[in-house]
Amino acid sequence: GVFAHLELLEERAYEAAVKQEEMEQQEEKLARLKTRVQELRLQRDELRAKVDLQQKGQLGKEGAVSNPAQPSARAVLEWKIKSLKAMLQIFYLTGISGKLSKRGVCFCISTAYEGTYLDSFHLDLLTKPEVQIYRHSVPIFIPLQQIAKKYLQTDIRRFLSVLSDHLNAYVGRRYQADQLQEHFSGQIEGTLQRNSLCNLLVFNYNVSSESKTFPFNVRLLYGDPCCSLPTEVVISCTPDAPAPLAEMAAAHSDLFRRVALHKAFRSFGSAGERVD
Amino acid sequence: MDKNICQVYEDEIQLLEEEIKLLTEKYEDSQQESTFFSDEEILMSINSLQKEFQGESKGNESPSDLKARLGSLETDLSFLMKFTGIQFRSHSKQTVEKTGNRTVQKHRLSANCHSLSFQLEFQLLEMRNKESVSAVITDLNIVMASGENSDMRKFVSSAGEHGNLLTFFRSLSSYAEWYEHRRCTFLHFK
Numbered sequence: 001g002v003f004a005h006l007e008l009l010e011e012r013a014y015e016a017a018v019k020q021e022e023m024e025q026q027e028e029k030l031a032r033l034k035t036r037v038q039e040l041r042l043q044r045d046e047l048r049a050k051v052d053l054q055q056k057g058q059l060g061k062e063g064a065v066s067n068p069a070q071p072s073a074r075a076v077l078e079w080k081i082k083s084l085k086a087m088l089q090i091f092y093l094t095g096i097s098g099k100l101s102k103r104g105v106c107f108c109i110s111t112a113y114e115g116t117y118l119d120s121f122h123l124d125l126l127t128k129p130e131v132q133i134y135r136h137s138v139p140i141f142i143p144l145q146q147i148a149k150k151y152l153q154t155d156i157r158r159f160l161s162v163l164s165d166h167l168n169a170y171v172g173r174r175y176q177a178d179q180l181q182e183h184f185s186g187q188i189e190g191t192l193q194r195n196s197l198c199n200l201l202v203f204n205y206n207v208s209s210e211s212k213t214f215p216f217n218v219r220l221l222y223g224d225p226c227c228s229l230p231t232e233v234v235i236s237c238t239p240d241a242p243a244p245l246a247e248m249a250a251a252h253s254d255l256f257r258r259v260a261l262h263k264a265f266r267s268f269g270s271a272g273e274r275v276d
Numbered sequence: 277m278d279k280n281i282c283q284v285y286e287d288e289i290q291l292l293e294e295e296i297k298l299l300t301e302k303y304e305d306s307q308q309e310s311t312f313f314s315d316e317e318i319l320m321s322i323n324s325l326q327k328e329f330q331g332e333s334k335g336n337e338s339p340s341d342l343k344a345r346l347g348s349l350e351t352d353l354s355f356l357m358k359f360t361g362i363q364f365r366s367h368s369k370q371t372v373e374k375t376g377n378r379t380v381q382k383h384r385l386s387a388n389c390h391s392l393s394f395q396l397e398f399q400l401l402e403m404r405n406k407e408s409v410s411a412v413i414t415d416l417n418i419v420m421a422s423g424e425n426s427d428m429r430k431f432v433s434s435a436g437e438h439g440n441l442l443t444f445f446r447s448l449s450s451y452a453e454w455y456e457h458r459r460c461t462f463l464h465f466k
Contacts, residue, residue: 026282033285040292047299054306071311073321073328077342080318082308084349087367090385091356093400093413094445099352115413115439157359164446 093117095168096160103128109164111171113228118171123163131156141197142166143225165226172228173198179262187265189215199225201261207237207248214241216249220256233257298374305371322346361390361452362445377404390452391459392428393421398441413439427451 071079091097098107104127110120124135131152138144144163151159177194189204199222206213216237223231233256235249255264313321325339337345357363364387373380378401385396397417403410416439418432428451435444 030281030285033282033289037285037288037292040289040296044292044296044299047296047303051299051303051306054303054310073325074342076313076317076321077325077346079308079311079313081342081346081349083367084346084353086369087364088349088353088356090364090367090383091353091360091362093411093441094360094362095442096360097356100355105355110442112440112442115416115441117411117413117442161446161450168442168446 092120095164104131104134107160109160109167111164111168113172113175116175118175119167121167123160125156138163138167139170139196142170162226169222169224169226169228170197170199173222176228176261177201180265183262184265187268197225198222201230205265207245209242209245209248214238214245216252218252218256220261228260230257301374302371305374309368309370318346361449363388372399378402379404388421389448390456392448392452392455394448395419395421396441398439413441415439416441416444418444 088097088099092108092110095110095112096107097110098105100106101124104125107123107125108120109123111118122135122137123133126132126134133144133148133152136144142163143166147159147162147166151162177192177198180188181192184205187205189206192201192203194201201220202218204215204217207216208214214237216235219232219234220230221232221234222229233253235253235256237245237249252264255267259267322339322343325342328339364385366384366386368384370382371379372382381400381402383396383398383400387394387396395418397415398413399415401412401414403412416436418436420428420432431444431447431451434440435447
């Protein structure tokens with residue numbers, strides 16, 4: 001009867017109130033977002049105008065609040081700090097960079113293949129009571145202790161230079177093998193086998209002669225740890241291979257000794273030498 | 277329906293915030309790259325900042341901290357220049373392109389390695405991915421000021437050809453040391 005009816009009315013009123021509140025919250029949220037968008041649009045437009053002015057070289061006379069024509073002492077020093085940091089970053093490009101530490105120096109040796117900078121390696125040196133290596137990130141297959149024994153005490157520069165030679169050569173060899181796998185995988189048969197130092201590479205690649213393909217097996221030995229070209233190249237083909245292939249093998253063998261691996265393969269494609 | 281409008285606003289907010297961030301960086305980079313303050317001006321600023329700051333604590337870095345940061349960077353730089361023999365005389369850079377994870381900067385450098393002076397111009401492309409930053413040099417231009425002899429010409433031209441900045445510096449260092457050693461030897465015998 002009456003109570004049930006009242007309950008129903010109460011329920012309906014409650015639901016209506018909840019809906020009303022939801023709607024109001026939604027409207028509030030919408031209004032907030034709209035305001036925020038307008039704020040940001042304004043900020044963005046102001047920045048755009050500032051940057052445009054800057055491009056035209058007129059800033060400084062405008063007296064914009066954040067950068068008056070007469071910069072504050074703090075701003076000048078912040079400028080100098082950024083400028084010094086930029087110069088320290090340039091040192092990274094020279095191959096040897098670092099910073100002084102409480103007990104010595106932290107050196108950073110950077111490596112590159114042509115214009116591409118690759119891994120960098122760190123050496124934490126202590127200088128007292130004598131120069132010693134405290135920590136480093138040089139891989140275990142680089143003869144760090146040997147090089148240190150020879151040069152570290154007498155000529156740190158020479159030590160770093162020789163270490164840099166080893167590291168750059170290693171990274172260079174690795175880079176060539178990686179490039180070969182990445183860009184010429186269609187020509188490689190099976191997997192390219194290499195050791196950690198990347199001074200021994202063995203793989204098979206296909207060569208074609210008279211519309212038949214033959215596999216060449218290549219063994220590259222990089223005898224000089226500071227060099228990224230092989231000292232020994234052995235190319236073998238199957239016994240049933242035709243005679244001109246032996247000539248091609250000799251030519252390739254010579255090429256691999258003189259030219260970086262991935263560049264040699266690139267030259268195969270363009271020279272019309274059928275390697276597929 | 278309302279939910280969609282909310283989403284549209286939220287998307288626009290995100291885009292605007294990104295755009296603002298990029299514009300701010302562009303503005304600050306441009307400011308940095310087009311300004312120059314001499315050593316005297318730097319010294320004057322250090323002094324005036326210390327005077328201004330008497331008893332203030334605005335939540336800004338104290339002048340002594342700022343001075344310390346500056347000092348430590350200068351010490352590191354001076355150490356490297358002395359150790360490697362490479363003295364940077366001037367360096368200017370210009371951010372040519374800066375998008376989400378890709379930055380291209382043009383650098384101009386004049387320096388000397390022991391007694392050999394040179395100037396460099398190059399473009400540096402840096403790409404940031406999740407774990408590392410890759411750097412590639414292009415458009416490398418090397419000018420040796422001290423007139424070139426055949427040895428120098430060899431490593432300068434081969435370095436320039438392939439953007440081989442690192443090799444240039446390494447060859448230059450050892451060449452310059454040899455050159456310096458030879459020069460000293462000659463002087464000794466004069």
